[in-house]
Amino acid sequence: MLGILAAFAEFERRRIKERQAEGIALAKARGKYVQAPKLSDTDVEQARVMIEMGIPKAEVARAFGVSRQTLYTSIARRGSTHQ
Known part of the structure; x- marks a missing residue:
């Protein structure tokens, strides 16, 4: 039972990462994605x-x-x- 829950959680986490990557790609295409400023x-x-x-x-x-x-x-x- 625990193995099934772990597998489902792993699958869900992978889907979340995929959706996040899609959202970032879409935002970049629209010119809305800005990374945090860095110091030289x-x-x-x-x-x-x-x-x-x-x-x-x-x-x-x-x-x-x-x-x-x-x-x-x-x-x-x-x-x-x-x-």
Whole structure:
């Protein structure tokens, strides 16, 4: 019984992924699909300088047009800074 439920869940998950991919492809075709903004290496260095100057991270993130989490992740991937 448990095997049947697992197989059904697996099938349903595959269908969800297919529908999601179709939706993304349709949105891209309509020009409506926009990925999250990313920070370049230069942006990360500028952000580090701003943070070291005492500017709050939330304000730094706003200045670059990204979320605080994107800022944190970008800094972490390129080496840490003072938190």
